[in-house]
Amino acid sequence: MCQISIAEPNIDCHWAQCKAVRRLHETVTVLSIAFSIAACGHEASMARETPTGGLVTWSVQSDGDILSSAGRRDALRLIKEKCPQGSRIVREGEVPKVSQTADRHWHGQMGTDRIWGIQFTCE
Secondary structure (H helix, E strand, C coil), rough: CCCCCCCCCCCCCHHHHHHHHHHHHHHHHHHHHHHHHHHHHEEEEEEEECCCCEEEEECCCHHHHHCCHHHHHHHHHHHHHHHCCCEEEEEEECCCCCCCHHHHCCCCCCCCCEEEEEHHHHH
């Protein structure tokens, strides 16, 4: 009898069952690596894009995330990709997730993450 274990396939199992267990183990490993890479992919996004600039945003949980986070580095990378000749920051600050009226109605239940943004123009 073959006992299926993702961590260690049982070597006493039937050949076909061992092959299936190995294939499952390989699939789980590949998917784990893929999800890890995808999670590290993009911290910032282009929330609004115009022909001459745009607005990039990223999630912040503390004031320390504003200037020294992967989100800010990713935002600056997006700006550089959009404006290879250089850019100018027009405005930078916290972007409201919902209107103040909706937030009052929901009594702050909209989540604790804050959204920070950089509005920029290309030179």
